[in-house]
Amino acid sequence: MKRKLLVGIAAACMILPLSSNIEANEFSGNEDYWQNKCSVPQQTQAEANQCLRFRDYLAQKQNELQNSLAGLDKELANAKGNAKDLAALVNKYSKExxxxxxxxxxxxxxxxxxxxxxxxxDGKIIKIKANIDLRDESIKKRMISEQPMLGSNMYIDFIMGAKDLVDLMRIMDGIQEITKNDQDQIESLKKDKEELDLAKGExxxxxxxxxTAKDDLEEQKAVQVTMRTKTEAALAEYQKLQASIEEKMRNAKVNISDLQSGMNNINIGTGGDTSGGEDPNGFTRPVPGxxxxxxPFYYSGGGPHLGVDYAVSYGTNIVAPSNSLVMYANNPISKDNGYNLGSMVGxxxxxxxxxxxxxxVNGTTYAISFFHLRQANFYAKGKSSVARGEIIAQAGSSGNSTGPHCHIEVxxxxxxxxxxxxxxxxxxxDFAYGAGWGYTGAAxxxxxxxxxxxxxxxxNLFP
Structure with missing residues (x-):
């Protein structure tokens, strides 16, 4: 019986490398699945070996991550002075x-x-060991009671891992008398031992x-810090360069006819009704949560920034801060999420x-602008006025943006x-009403x- 068991184990070992030979491209793109799968005990040795291969795959990815840091300084140096290249780097690093x-x-x-x-x-191993001890004792007692003259209790030693086969033939006759229950107990004992070995291995x-996971975490967090530092450096360089480019583009005379789809051309005339834009009750916060x-009026890393960036998740409702006339509302940009730094559309x-x-508001006139909005649910379009607290659009990342937010200028x-x-x-x-853009706007x-x-x-206006 032991010979059959050994043959079976040998056969399994021959098959095992084939079943666990998972190529790296089978892990790629399925990392979440394998990470979750391999974080719990596996049911078979073949599955455990797959997890060992996955660990090797992760180690390779970790090395690639470390190696990628070596080229960051060179990339930044090459992009310096070029707003387009810097924007591309920021978008790339942000995704990473x-x-x-x-x-x-x-x-x-x-x-x-x-x-x-x-x-x-730990608990499972203790339980399996207890089961093995009980079965072992039960089988020994049973064999000893039924075969006192045949020495078949030596078979127990054989089953439990004895290496000496000399007594095998002598006890064969006695084995024939062992009841089926004993055979079942022995098979269960072997299964328990196999389960114990697997549990210990797992x-x-x-x-x-x-x-490994702890070490990887420390490395990934260190890489993350480095990546953020490089991204901030690239973004600061971009913002300094982009300010002049943006100022020229926004100061250029526009063709009003090209903007008609978004303009309401409100003509209230002298003595006309302006109540839709009047609000005696102050402002409400336009971007809740x-x-x-x-x-304003400069980025933390340098370069003019003429408004406030309110960070929210994509699709967050934006409301009118007061009763207002809608002078312009247009949503032609479908690419309204993710990293779009350098996109000068809109x-x-x-x-x-x-x-x-x-x-x-309370007798004082303000022009309030909202940038980088989502294309869908653009409620202000086509309206001549909106009420205080009315939803006008949703936050997005359209135009020159690095992620979902609402940029507001007053x-x-x-x-x-x-x-x-x-x-x-x-x-x-002119959204600036003559107040200027870029460095001029900041001044x-x-x-x-x-x-x-x-x-x-x-x-200063919105609570």
Whole structure:
């Protein structure tokens, strides 16, 4: 019987490499599945070997990740001075950081699962050992009671791993008398031992897996920090260069006829009804649940930034901060999510899908702009006015943007009437109302003592 068992094990060992020969391209793209699968005890040795191959695959990917860092400084040096190349690098690095975020989250979850699995295996091994001891004792007692004269109790030693086969023939006659129940018990005992060996092997594999996962996490987090630093450096260089390019594009005289699909051409005339743009109740927050990532009038890394970036998830509702006239609302840009740095589509250039509102709050007139909006659910389009708190659009990442957010700019028009302000926009389609763009726009901040029109900090108006 032992010979048959050994033959069976040998046959399994011959087959095993074939069943576990998973190529790297079978892991690629399925990392989440394999990470989750291999974080728990496997049911067969073949599956355990697949997980060992997956560990080797991850080690290779980890080496590739480390090697990729070596070329970052050279890429940045080559792109310096070229806004297009810098934008491409920022978009590329940002995607890689997102991938690292996902990998780190998966690895941390897997590490917790592995630790729990090891604890469960501890209990399982104790239980299997107890079962083996019970079966062993039961079989010994049974054989001893039935075959006291044949020495068949030596068979027990044989089954339990004895290496001496000399007594095998002598006890064969006695074995014939063993009941079927004894045979079943022996088979169960062998299965228990196989299960125990697998459990111990899996415990050892998972302990190694836990250490590897911990080491990988530390390396990935270090790489992530480096990638963020390089991305911020590339973005800062881009913002400094882009400011001049953007200022020229936005200051260029526009063809009003090209913008008619988004303009309402509101003509309220002298003495006309302006109530749709008047609000005696102050402002409401236009981007609920958001947080500010950049403020006016310069980026944290340098280069002018004329508004506030309110970070929210893609598709978050944007509401009118006050009763307002809708001067412009257009959503021609379908690429409205993800990394689009360097994309100068929309009006004004780089704004993507955009809206310009005109409002008079407590007697003071403001022009409020919303950039980088989602194309769908663009509710303000076609409306001449919107009410305070009414949904006008949703956050996106259209135009010159690195991810979902809403960029808001405010032009302070003082006691300018809505009639005069609407007429000025109809003639020029200038979202800045003459306050300028780029470095000129940053210099026209109201806090610098500039006269109307000047740029106001949105965070000063919205609670």
């Amino acid at each position: 950081i997102d991938k690292l975020d996902s990998d780190i989250a998966l690895k941390e979850s897997a590490l917790n699962t592995i630790r729990n699995s090891i604890a469960e295996l 415990q050892k594999r998972l302990e190694a897996e836990a250490q 958001s947080y500010i990532t950049e403020r 009006h004004p250039a780089g704004a993507g899908n955009s809206i310009s509102l005109l409002t008079q 032009i302070y028009l003082g006691n300018m009437s809505l009639v005069e302000a609407a007429g000025r926009f109809n003639r020029t389609a 026209s901040a109201c806090e610098n003592g500039r006269r109307v029109p000047c740029r106001e900090r949105p965070e």
